[in-house]
Amino acid sequence: MSSTQSVTSIQSSVTEFNTGFNEAVGPALAEVFALEQQDLVTAGLPATVVSPGDTLPEATLLRADGTTVSLSDELAGSPAVLVFYRGAWCPYCNITLKHYNENLAPVLAGRGVRLIAISPQTPAGTEAAILKDDLSFSVFSDPGNALASTFGIVTAPSAGAQDAHGQLGFAVADSNADATAAIPFPTVLVIGADGVVTFADVHVDYTRRTEVPVILEAVEAL
Template sequence: MSTHDASAASSIADQVSEFTEGFNARIGADATKVFDDEQSGLRDAGVPASAVRLGDTIVDATLVDTAGDEVSLSETVGESAAVLVFYRGAWCPYCNLTLKTYQADLLPRLRERGVALVAISPQTPEGSERSVANGGLEFPVLSDPGNVLVRALGIQTEPAAGARAVHSDLGFDVADSNADATADVPFPTVLVVDRDGKVVFADVHVDYTTRTEVDDVVAAVDALDAPRPS
């Protein structure tokens, strides 16, 4: 069975469903309802009108690598097209399973196509390093301190107050992981940008338990070089 066939048998959605079943059993009905209500509210509100959309051009940004050094997004991507993955942090199990899946199944396919893969979160460099360790990641994992790029893209949000209270009960707080000590996080988002930085695919997930599947990203990348209809 090929890598692609194996991954198709275990989509991100399938992995999320399996994880959530066990997670909800562990945290109990009350905490589960808090998270369910949060996710329902996010879905009802929908994607912000100001969120990045097709045809937008990504501005360059100063980010921070796992060593704590400043790097520009343009330098990291180089002259290739790129897939940019915005995620909440290493504390988020949905992010971890998504990044691990991207490492296993998406990265090899992007390498074949000469396309860069970069993951970005508001974490400290130490948090980014935990993301790398969690997924054995071999692509750049960068910090966006203060969510400067995320705000420019219109995809900034924060956990609901009730969810943060449950987080605290579970032993952590988002603000402790973020470089600016706030609880601001991006909506999980995947952008495909061409060599000029123009967005050709934008998938913003307001419900953080859902993510962009590998095949959808690859299809968007392949469309970059597809002949345009006359």
Template structure:
């Protein structure tokens, strides 16, 4: 029997604890911009054309931390996989989620023999630097032009107002991406079996919410 660790803090609870700190740091005007962005995303809901459970993963080309092109099938190497799509290392909610997945999923990945990777549209050097700053140890891959994310139907572009607000904070979304556009994926977790068939795809239009660890583990147990 594989031992599943117990978890004490959900991502949602960590975000709730972080939110007042974030709002105090950026100030009320920028906080209001981001609040409007999140409300607009929730109101718009999930886009049409998102991949479904039972679909096969495309064999898209990714780039590793050294900038080398590699196919997704090579990365996964016929193993079950957890693929985490994140917006970029500039996103604090992504950092909370990735750190949680690293802490809580690494022992599970070892127990199940599962691959755990994170994918963003950022340039490899930008993603690698962000990973080091966050203390991440699992593999980060770059999705040039959101090619893989587009196959899954999970690409979006932040509003002009929110991009200006991020620029005011020193964040250049387009400048950090491989294709120099501001397109990013919705935060998404995909669990695929060893054949590359999707068994879980959880897309979060509100980027302050994330797939909880127990949801990922439930999908792994069901494989």
């Protein structure tokens, strides 16, 4: 993991982003998002959230071109790292996917481990996420959070946050394939070749993400 330890962490990039973002949106909207994050942390994880030992269910996902793909066919018995993200509209997700593309995907490819990112957005949103940073790994849509729901990781922005999104010129429901505001908690799962979850890291605060060294340590334990 020495190749990743000198790399800027996701959290440091998020901290840098937040400074400019809060200045850009102003104190009122920044406070709305800060309160939302506090409420999410206070509420904590759902009781039914995914945990090691759970089995990966069958799922049908959408590619960026709108065609369907079976998750089991896509994995074809390979170990995998699944990344659930909120959507291409989420700057924290974009920071994370870019970081994984540069610092995680090449290492996993060398070890024969698949890296797959999944969100509830439309295929067009998936395409936008791929093109934004020329992502080298698979990115799929999970319409209606069907797969995310089986893992107990589905939530939604608070009413205040959704109003703030509107003031900023977008709505999460417009990005999602099912036209709702439901989104997954940012989550990383490590899946063994047998389809069993060996590692699960779910973040209720969407500004926090799983760092590359943590993922690689979990992969090494497979």
